[in-house]
Amino acid sequence: MFKSLVLKASSTRKVFNVAHFNQQRGMHSRNKMAMEYIAKGWNALKEVDRVIDYCEPRDKRLIPHLKTAKDNFEMALEVDNTNTHARYWLSRLHLKYHVPGQCKAIGAALLVEAADMGDADAQYELGRNLRIENEGVDTDQQAFYYLEKAADQLHPGALYLLGAVYLTGDCVKKDIDSALWCFHKASEKGHAGAAIACGSLLVRGYELPPSITKFSLKKEVTGRKLRKKSGEPKPNPIQLAREQFENAAKLGNDLGFRWLKRLDEEEKRVLAA
Known part of the structure; x- marks a missing residue:
């Protein structure tokens, strides 16, 4: 399932001109407002991780925290569309958690975009998943490519x-x-x-x-x-x-x-x- 989503996302992904955005607003890691949104989303997700092992993954009590995380990561992308950290964490929400409006295809597309834009965590996660998933599609070289990119960092x-x-x-x-x-x-x-x-x-x-x-x-x-x-x-x-x-x-x-x-x-x- 994951491999097919990634391959589809890879074939349809948009190419972002990072240099263009950098000229307009500076490096995304320096965008204070986007990083504040990411911090709020990460703290909400951390609270989910703290208790998720002691309840059902679809427990309704987790929804407010998941929604807070999703809203903040999406706001970070609205503020700075080149922010790879927001892309990576939003992809994790769609792929790993039962967040309201979850869509694994969106998660895979965001993960591929973040990896191609140079985010080391996204490159590692993408390479790791491409290696462990086995659906009869040979993606070893693609997995090696992303792992090597993350290892370079x-x-x-x-x-x-x-x-x-x-x-x-x-x-x-x-x-x-x-x-x-x-x-x-x-x-x-x-x-x-x-x-x-x-x-x-x-x-x-x-x-x-x-x-x-x-x-x-x-x-x-x-x-x-x-x-x-x-x-x-x-x-x-x-x-x-x-x-x-x-x-x-x-x-x-x-x-x-x-x-x-x-x-x-x-x-x-x-x-x-």
């Missing part, structure tokens, strides 16, 4: 998914260096799953790229040459892995604690031997 979720794509070689050539780069960057952004993935690869003997660069082979080669000339020792991969697991543990990830315990036990075994 260092979106942690997109970096993690892109790392998984490179690690498995799914729809792209398998590339452990690129996977490690993505996991490492996502870990820096506070993604616990990426920290576990990065640490587990380091434990298995893989090395981080000499310069943490995603695609520039030239920079990686230069980094290796500089390291050889300076005579700096290679970093200990187990220590690097421990740092990743500690990051995951700090974020409350149970696997982080398990990996740290496993490393401690292995060190004790080596010392005893």
